[in-house]
Amino acid sequence: xxxxxxxxxxxxxxxxxxxxxxxxxxxxxxxxxxxxxxxxxxxxxxxxxxxxxxxxxxxxxxxxxxxxxxxx
Amino acid sequence: xxxxxxxxxxxxxxxxxxxxxxxxxxxxxxxxxxxxxxxxxxxxxxxxxxxxxxxxxxxxxxxxxxxxxxxxxxxxxxxxxxxxxxxxxxxxxxxxxxxxxxxxxxxxxxxxxxxxxxxxxxxxxxxxxxxxxxxxxxxxxxxxxxxxxxxxxxxxxxxxxxxxxxxxxxxxxxxxxxxxxxxxxxxxxxxxxxxxxxxxxxxxxxxxxxxxxxxxxxxxxxxxxxxxxxxxxxxxxxxxxxxxxxxxxxxxxxxxxxxxxxxxxxxxxxxxxxxxxxxxxxxxxxxxxxxxxxxxxxxxxxxxxxxxxxxxxxxxxxxxxxxxxxxxxxxxxxxxxxxxxxxxxxxxxxxxxxxxxxxxxxxxxxxxxxxxxxxxxxxxxxxxxxxxxxxxxxxxxxxxxxxxxxxxxxxxxxxxxxxxxxxxxxxxxxxxxxxxxxxxxxxxxxxxxxxxxxxxxxxxxxxxxxxxxxxxxxxxxxxxxxxxxxxxxxxxxxxxxxxxxxxxxxxxxxxxxxxxxxxxxxxxxxxxxxxxxxxxxxxxxxxxxxxxxxxxxxxxxxxxxxxxxxxxxxxxxxxxxxxxxxxxxxxxxxxxxxxxxxxxxxxxxxxxxxxxxxxxxxxxxxxxxxxxxxxxxxxxxxxxxxxxxxxxxxxxxxxxxxxxxxxxxxxxxxxxxxxxxxxxxxxxxxxxxxxxxxxxxxxxxxxxxxxxxxxxxxxxxxxxxxxxxxxxxxxxxxxxxxxxxxxxxxxxxxxxxxxxxxxxxxxxxxxxxxxxxxxxxxxxxxxxxxxxxxxxxxxxxxxxxxxxxxxxxxxxxxxxxxxxxxxxxxxxxxxxxxxxxxxx
Numbered sequence: 001x002x003x004x005x006x007x008x009x010x011x012x013x014x015x016x017x018x019x020x021x022x023x024x025x026x027x028x029x030x031x032x033x034x035x036x037x038x039x040x041x042x043x044x045x046x047x048x049x050x051x052x053x054x055x056x057x058x059x060x061x062x063x064x065x066x067x068x069x070x071x072x
Numbered sequence: 073x074x075x076x077x078x079x080x081x082x083x084x085x086x087x088x089x090x091x092x093x094x095x096x097x098x099x100x101x102x103x104x105x106x107x108x109x110x111x112x113x114x115x116x117x118x119x120x121x122x123x124x125x126x127x128x129x130x131x132x133x134x135x136x137x138x139x140x141x142x143x144x145x146x147x148x149x150x151x152x153x154x155x156x157x158x159x160x161x162x163x164x165x166x167x168x169x170x171x172x173x174x175x176x177x178x179x180x181x182x183x184x185x186x187x188x189x190x191x192x193x194x195x196x197x198x199x200x201x202x203x204x205x206x207x208x209x210x211x212x213x214x215x216x217x218x219x220x221x222x223x224x225x226x227x228x229x230x231x232x233x234x235x236x237x238x239x240x241x242x243x244x245x246x247x248x249x250x251x252x253x254x255x256x257x258x259x260x261x262x263x264x265x266x267x268x269x270x271x272x273x274x275x276x277x278x279x280x281x282x283x284x285x286x287x288x289x290x291x292x293x294x295x296x297x298x299x300x301x302x303x304x305x306x307x308x309x310x311x312x313x314x315x316x317x318x319x320x321x322x323x324x325x326x327x328x329x330x331x332x333x334x335x336x337x338x339x340x341x342x343x344x345x346x347x348x349x350x351x352x353x354x355x356x357x358x359x360x361x362x363x364x365x366x367x368x369x370x371x372x373x374x375x376x377x378x379x380x381x382x383x384x385x386x387x388x389x390x391x392x393x394x395x396x397x398x399x400x401x402x403x404x405x406x407x408x409x410x411x412x413x414x415x416x417x418x419x420x421x422x423x424x425x426x427x428x429x430x431x432x433x434x435x436x437x438x439x440x441x442x443x444x445x446x447x448x449x450x451x452x453x454x455x456x457x458x459x460x461x462x463x464x465x466x467x468x469x470x471x472x473x474x475x476x477x478x479x480x481x482x483x484x485x486x487x488x489x490x491x492x493x494x495x496x497x498x499x500x501x502x503x504x505x506x507x508x509x510x511x512x513x514x515x516x517x518x519x520x521x522x523x524x525x526x527x528x529x530x531x532x533x534x535x536x537x538x539x540x541x542x543x544x545x546x547x548x549x550x551x552x553x554x555x556x557x558x559x560x561x562x563x564x565x566x567x568x569x570x571x572x573x574x575x576x577x578x579x580x581x582x583x584x585x586x587x588x589x590x591x592x593x594x595x596x597x598x599x600x601x602x603x604x605x606x607x608x609x610x611x612x613x614x615x616x617x618x619x620x621x622x623x624x625x626x627x628x629x630x631x632x633x634x635x636x637x638x639x640x641x642x643x644x645x646x647x648x649x650x651x652x653x654x655x656x657x658x659x660x661x662x663x664x665x666x667x668x669x670x671x672x673x674x675x676x677x678x679x680x681x682x683x684x685x686x687x688x689x690x691x692x693x694x695x696x697x698x699x700x701x702x703x704x705x706x707x708x709x710x711x712x713x714x715x716x717x718x719x720x721x722x723x724x725x726x727x728x729x730x731x732x733x734x735x736x737x738x739x740x741x742x743x744x745x746x747x748x749x750x751x752x753x754x755x756x757x758x759x760x761x762x763x764x765x766x767x768x769x770x771x772x773x774x775x776x777x778x779x780x781x782x783x784x785x786x787x788x789x790x791x792x793x794x795x796x797x798x799x800x801x802x803x804x805x806x807x808x809x810x811x812x813x814x815x816x817x818x819x820x821x822x823x824x825x826x827x828x829x830x831x832x833x834x835x836x837x838x839x840x841x842x843x844x845x846x847x848x849x850x851x852x853x854x855x856x857x858x859x860x861x862x863x864x865x866x867x868x869x870x871x872x873x874x875x876x877x878x879x880x881x882x883x884x885x886x887x888x889x890x891x892x893x894x895x896x897x898x899x900x901x902x903x904x905x906x907x908x909x910x911x912x
Contacts, residue, residue, distance in 0.1 A: 002426045020340050022278060029342045029410050034417040034441035034449065037336060037346045037406065042108050042555050043511055043525050045135070050112060050551060054531065056459055056499050057433035058400035058425035060332055060350035061284075 103140035103876075105608065105910075107658050108523075108555035109133070109676070109709070114159065115548045117223055122174045125189030126227045128547075129159035132708035134656055134676040136610065140560070141875070149252075150238040154656070156678055156707030158230035162223035162545070164194050164364045164389050165467040165496045167206035169218040171196030172366070172387045174225060181752060181843045189747075192226040194389040198368060199382050204470050207382065215382070221467045221544050223498070226297065229746045229753075232678045232707040233258035237265075246273045259705075260361075263290035269332075282334035282348070292324040294361035295702065312357075319702075322391075324357025342410035347403070354398040364389040365466065365496040369485060371474035386475045392495040394464065400427035404435075416442040430463035431500065434537065447515035453527075454508045458537040461502035464493035467542070498545035504535025509551075518912060519559030520606065527551045556658070558608050560910065588727060588776035589783050589823045591813050591866040592882035592905040596671070596731045596772050597787065599717055600663040600911060609659035609909030618650035619899040621849065624858075625892045630687040637849035637896035642690045646848040648898045649684040651759065653677065655710065659909060669717040669729075677739070677762055678707030683848065704760060710739035711763040715770065725779060731772040735791070739763020741800045745845065754843040755800060757850040758836060765798025781817040783825075786810070801841025805834025805857045813864070821872050827864035829886065833857040835894045855895030862886045862903075882907045 022030070029035065038044055052059070112131040116124075137151030166172045174190035181187060199207040201217060208218035237254025253266040269284030296319075314321045334348035368385035375383050402425035409418045423435040439453040471490055477483050509527030516522065530548040533540030590597035593613075600607055620627040623637075630647070638644040656676045663669045682703045715733030722729075739762035745753025769792045776785035791807035808831070815825030836853035849855045866884030871877050886903040 002432060020278070020338065021276075022338055022341055024276070026341050030338060030344065032410070032415075032417070034443060035342075035344070035408055035410055037344075037408065039417070039419075039441060040451070040511060040513075040523070042106055042135070042523065042557070043553075046108075046110050046133070046525070046551065046553055047527070050529070050549075051457070054499060054529075054549075055433070055457060055505070056429075056431045056462070057423070057435060057457070058350060058352055058402035058427060059330070060334070060348035060402045060404045060423065 103560040104558060105138045105560065106136065106555060106557045107610070108135040108553060109674070110135070110551060110553035112551050113549060117160075117162070117225060117547055118544065119174050119190065119225070120168050120220060120222050120544070122176055122190050123188070124160070124174055124225060125187070126160035126225055127158070129157060129161065131155050131157040132676070145243045147241045147243065148238070149241075151236070153235040154232060154676070154678065154707070156230055156232045158228065160225040160227045161362065162498060163192060163226045163362060164224045164366050165221050165544070166194065166224055166366045166387060167198055167218070167468065168220040168222040169206035169208035170198035170387045172224065173222050179752070183843050185843055187752060190225070192224045194224055194364060194366065196387040198385045198387050200368070200370070200385055202381050202383065204383070223545055227746045229704065230706050230743065231259055232705055246277075247271060260294045261290060261292055263288060265289070278338040280336040282332075282336065284332045286330045288328040290326045292322065292326070292357055292361060294322045296320040296322055296361065322361045324359070324361070326354065326356035326358060328352060328354045342412065344408050346406040346408070350402045352400045355396055358394045358396065358398060359392050359495070360497055361391070363392050363495065363497050365392050365494050366468035367490065368468060368470045369475040370470065370472055372472055373474070385470070388475050390490070392497065393493050394495050395429065395493050398427055398429055400425060414442060416440055429500075430461065431459055433457065433459040449513040451511040451513075452508070453510070456504070456506055456535075458504040458535060459502065460536070460538060461540075462495065462500040464491065464495055465497075465500040466494050467496055469494055498542060501533070501542035501545060502536045502538070502540035503531055503533045503542055503545070504537065504540065505529060505531045506535060518606065521557040521559070523555040523557060525551070525553045556608070556660070558910070588778060588785060589815055589817070589825065589868045590776065590785070590882070591815075591825045591827045591864055592868075592884035592907045593827070593864055593866070593886055593903070594774070594787055594811060594813075596715055596717060596789070597774050597776070597785070598661070598909070599669050599719060599727070599729055600661060603663055603666045605663045605911055607659065607661040607909055607911040609661070609907060611657040611659060611905065611907045613655040613657070613903060613905045615653045615903040616651070616901040617648070617898040618901055621647055621896055622891055622893055622899055623896050625890060628896065633849060633896055634686050634689050637855065638846060638852060639854070641846050644686055644848050645689045646683040647686050648848065648850050649682045651679065651681045651898060653679045667719040667722070671713070671715040671717065671733070673713040673715070675710035675712065675739070676708070677710040678705065679760055680705035681757065681760055681850070686848075704745060704756060706743045706756060706760045706762060708740065708762050712736045712738045713770065726775070726777045728773070728775045731770070731774070733770045735764065735768040735770055737763050737765050737767060737798065739765075741765035741798050752843055754845045755840050758802070758853070758856060759850055761800070764793065764804045765800060766793045766795035766803050768793050782814070783817065783823070784814040786812040797838050802836050802838035802853060805836055807834070808832045815866075815868070821870055823868040825864070825866040825868065825884070827866065827884070829862040829864060831860040831862070833860070849896035852895070855893070855897055858891060858893035858897070860891055860900070861889040863889055878910055878912065880909050
């Protein structure tokens with residue numbers, strides 16, 4: 001069941017690929033800082049650390065590391 | 073298409089927002105430095121009416137990172153994080169009806185103070201009915217079923233974790249590869265990690281494929297607190313327990329492999345989607361060594377002939393046992409949509425994860441980033457999270473066997489009759505959480521940005537999707553943080569547009585003046601040249617004491633310390649063996665006019681002191697307790713300095729400026745040693761407190777001169793305490809320091825200096841107004857202070873031109889020449905100062 005939901009998600013995500021063509025001069029809005037995927041990395045860093053210390057969810061980001069036993 | 077055109081088109085197509093971001097990533101500026109402070113504070117846990125005086129968990133975090141381009145395509149980033157945490161954590165769960173749990177007590181201390189609180193008991197006994205429901209003796213109704221479970225809380229002394237990481241990235245036209253690593257270190261846990269990740273851009277950069285992998289190797293070396301865990305049966309860890317200094321240490325190793333792929337896809341002119349999948353494989357020691365599971369042993373022999381339908385159980389605790397392997401998979405989807413009428417961006421994120429421990433989780437997040445007028449941006453956010461319980465999560469176990477049999481031989485229970493895996497860590501239970509927060513950003517002039525955030529989080533068992541049953545473990549917390557973000561190269565460009573002398577190229581600003589070179593250990597030595605200039609700097613200081621105990625300037629032996637250094641007691645029991653102090657300071661300076669500079673310097677400190685028993689010390693009082701082996705540590709925000717510098721003489725060859733400023737008592741002076749085995753720890757030694765606790769006046773006078781390649785200077789610096797006593801009943805002594813230095817400019821970017829320093833520090837006035845263990849010379853005010861003579865040797869470097877122009881670095885080692893303490897103190901070994909600053 002879980003795997004099914006997961007695969008469904010995957011398919012939907014990939015189906016959306018390549019469905020538009022936005023010319024370079026039309027990308028003004030997309031270039032705005034608050035349209036970035038992670039516009040406030042310092043804030044995301046703290047939140048990831050806090051949630052990771054209090055919750056057991058897995059992460060999609062493999063770039064972090066470290067942290068102690070139970071992280072406080 | 074020519075190569076140049078291709079590169080330019082590629083650059084033009086690149087949306088800064090699609091650059092692979094990680095938690096330490098830079099914002100799209102070419103070079104930047106960020107400093108951040110965070111305070112995390114939990115609320116009290118519900119102990120079902122038992123009043124505990126244990127403080128909830130509190131964490132102070134300091135973080136800094138920097139990212140810059142080494143060449144056009146090579147980017148280097150590094151970061152440092154330090155957190156100090158303290159407070160009460162749950163070590164086990166137990167039926168509220170049992171005699172174990174949090175037991176209230178009231179005690180009178182030798183000082184006359186009355187202390188009351190709750191102590192953790194993880195062993196006891198309990199009565200159960202035939203259906204294994206715990207029974208409580210009610211005064212009126214007799215035995216009643218009381219199914220409630222309660223957390224058993226134990227406190228820990230402050231601990232500091234330090235983490236450093238780096239990353240190097242190379243950028244091609246349509247791809248990026250980053251390689252990085254880091255290490256995290258704290259007393260009981262050391263972790264090393266390496267990672268590699270990258271990005272491919274397709275489709276005119278409308279589509280980006282991200283990939284990554286990481287490996288982490290961690291070692292646990294946990295001292296099993298014999299206060300509570302001494303009663304824990306560590307079955308299942310043969311070969312992992314080590315004995316040292318009468319302490320039991322549990323060792324373990326753990327490895328994590330992680331891989332992730334992701335896709336970022338532009339959906340239209342104002343929306344995009346970002347999908348990521350992450351897989352993690354962990355193996356090894358996965359337990360938390362400070363958590364135990366309560367096991368109720370029901371001896372079949374003692375209970376079989378019981379006709380009252382009551383079972384009598386022995387409540388014991390066993391260290392938790394988790395599987396040795398964990399596989400996790402997570403998928404997240406973020407949707408970003410621009411909302412034109414408001415020029416806002418809506419970020420919606422959903423993440424689903426599951427693993428082979430049985431934990432499924434859902435996360436829903438929504439952020440609304442709203443730019444306002446004048447460089448302000450407001451971002452409210454909300455998050456909902458839900459997880460299911462781990463298959464082996466149990467608040468407590470019931471085992472149909474005796475804990476200990478004495479006939480025919482003494483034998484402990486059979487561990488094979490317990491489940492193979494069990495844990496009572498509330499993080500493995502089923503629960504949900506709801507949190508809401510807000511972030512406020514303000515972009516100032518010239519690439520400087522301030523950021524402040526706040527979030528309130530509440531964990532509630534009832535919020536779980538499928539309903540939870542761990543409401544006794546509910547808690548909440550709030551987080552508040554503030555950050556200073558400085559975009560360096562944006563500043564250089566802005567300098568050009570600020571119309572400096574037409575012929576001077578922007579980077580000549582640094583070379584124009586024969587800037588006085590100030591040794592790293594001198595504070596308030598720099599001034600800014602022009603009105604409107606800003607300087608941002610970072611200062612690190614490390615000081616160490618170890619070796620002999622001195623009285624005045626002579627070494628003394630243990631017998632003298634025992635008899636003389638702790639007046640009013642039977643004698644000293646412990647003495648400091650070593651003390652390390654580290655200070656991080658952020659220097660922010662602004663020149664509103666040419667002759668006036670204003671400075672704000674927040675500080676963050678962490679310290680640790682190792683104690684040793686004194687030979688010939690008086691015997692321990694009955695019921696007393698001592699573990700000199702474990703170091704004491706404290707850490708957190710220290711005092712904040714606000715300084716104004718007034719230029720008196722400002723000529724190319726001679727400068728003199730006067731500083732008038734204050735130190736605000738933002739550093740705590742009530743740090744404590746944790747309670748151990750019914751003995752109060754009390755307030756920790758004077759040297760381990762984080763601040764002065766008083767408002768202090770900081771006058772200083774600095775002179776610098778230079779001629780050709782020689783430079784010299786001197787400084788008088790004082791600290792006058794403006795209050796008679798701080799909230800802990802004492803005040804630090806006044807302080808005076810006189811420095812003279814001389815230096816030579818070896819090249820146009822490197823100089824060396826020599827400095828002589830005299831310091832006078834008055835002893836502490838007053839004394840602690842609350843219980844202190846008075847175990848050694850460091851706990852007595854009259855031992856504090858003295859006169860000190862030091863020699864400083866330093867190096868100064870500045871980057872005179874090129875990409876990194878305007879960055880200054882300085883290092884100085886301060887070698888103690890002579891100590892003349894007022895009383896008994898530990899010899900000083902030296903101090904290191906390292907500074908970086910950047911003016912713009």
